Amino acid sequence: MNVKKLLTRNEFFDRDIISVSQFEQCDIEFIYTLYVALKECRGKGVRLLKDKVMAALFYEPSTRTSSSFIAAMTLLGGGVIPITQGVQFSSVTKGENLSDTVKSLEQLSDVIVLRHPEVGSAEIAAQISAVPIINAGDGIGEHPTQALLDLFTILERLDTSVAVPKDLLTVAMIGDLRYGRTVHSLVQLLPKVFRHIKFTFVSPKVLKMPDNILAEVDSYGIEYVETSLLDFHTPDIFYVTRVQKERFTDKKKYQSLKDTYCITEDDLKLIKKDAIIMHPLPRVGEISPEVDRDPRAVYFEQVGNGLYTRMALLLAVLYRGKK
Numbered sequence: 241m242n243v244k245k246l247l248t249r250n251e252f253f254d255r256d257i258i259s260v261s262q263f264e265q266c267d268i269e270f271i272y273t274l275y276v277a278l279k280e281c282r283g284k285g286v287r288l289l290k291d292k293v294m295a296a297l298f299y300e301p302s303t304r305t306s307s308s309f310i311a312a313m314t315l316l317g318g319g320v321i322p323i324t325q326g327v328q329f330s331s332v333t334k335g336e337n338l339s340d341t342v343k344s345l346e347q348l349s350d351v352i353v354l355r356h357p358e359v360g361s362a363e364i365a366a367q368i369s370a371v372p373i374i375n376a377g378d379g380i381g382e383h384p385t386q387a388l389l390d391l392f393t394i395l396e397r398l399d400t401s402v403a404v405p406k407d408l409l410t411v412a413m414i415g416d417l418r419y420g421r422t423v424h425s426l427v428q429l430l431p432k433v434f435r436h437i438k439f440t441f442v443s444p445k446v447l448k449m450p451d452n453i454l455a456e457v458d459s460y461g462i463e464y465v466e467t468s469l470l471d472f473h474t475p476d477i478f479y480v481t482r483v484q485k486e487r488f489t490d491k492k493k494y495q496s497l498k499d500t501y502c503i504t505e506d507d508l509k510l511i512k513k514d515a516i517i518m519h520p521l522p523r524v525g526e527i528s529p530e531v532d533r534d535p536r537a538v539y540f541e542q543v544g545n546g547l548y549t550r551m552a553l554l555l556a557v558l559y560r561g562k563k
């Protein structure tokens with residue numbers, strides 16, 4: 241499929257990407273179609289953003305999100321302002337606020353990819369900025385681009401499309417559901433595609449899914465169970481997360497929680513043959529390295545899919561497409 245041709249029906253031009261709540265099923269379908277086309281050509285020969293610049297403004301550490309956005313923009317022929325090696329090397333250390341930083345970067349770039357520790361920061365930046373903002377994680381809020389790449393990985397593994405509803409899908413989300421922004425986004429995105437879905441939220445009580453997110457799940461009329469016990473037999477998808485160390489002021493509390501769950505090679509015997517094991521990474525002990533060899537482990541595949549997802553999003557936001 242020709243990428244340029246697909247972009248003639250682009251509705252995303254000049255839009256911010258802040259939350260999964262902004263996506264309709266047809267939007268997801270459009271981004272997924274672009275993603276598939278980009279993956280087919282391995283991202284080569286689509287240098288459609290030659291005169292564009294992406295600012296990557298990361299106030300929190302990142303390996304995969306920042307590098308896949310930079311690789312995506314590079315493959316699309318664009319330039320990058322990388323403020324990803326820690327804002328300590330930028331004027332933020334001198335006390336500059338988010339607003340002034342955004343107002344300056346909008347003068348120099350066509351899109352700002354923002355990761356910031358505060359919930360709602362991407363939304364605030366979008367109100368200030370004249371160029372589109374892409375939320376690369378706003379504290380414990382959301383991580384919409386991760387949720388899209390997670391969804392696309394699931395669709396590929398299930399060999400299904402956005403439009404085709406699957407039979408009942410059981411998804412276990414495991415670990416730090418309170419502070420983990422990836423699960424906050426994914427849990428709201430999946431029901432837009434999978435109408436027959438059931439969630440099991442597996443966490444220690446203190447790290448349970450926040451009530452506002454549960455209310456969202458309820459609003460879809462979707463069934464869920466909250467538990468601290470991990471059942472290996474039922475889920476089709478295991479979405480494992482680390483306990484978010486940086487959100488704890490009490491480090492002893494973190495230490496007491498961090499090793500609650502660990503998927504080991506022995507557990508693999510118990511899970512379904514066609515289940516998949518996902519993780520947004522980084523992992524710090526939730527999945528033992530021996531599990532990596534199992535074909536059901538898809539977390540490094542997720543990283544690769546992040547490249548095409550971010551290429552699709554950058555094209556959608558920056559390439560007008562329509563005549």
Ligand code: NCD
Nearest residue numbers: 304305377422482520521522
């Ligand atoms: C996640 C994040 O930053 O929220 N990482 C990522 O972007 N892949 C998950 C995490 O840090 O635990």
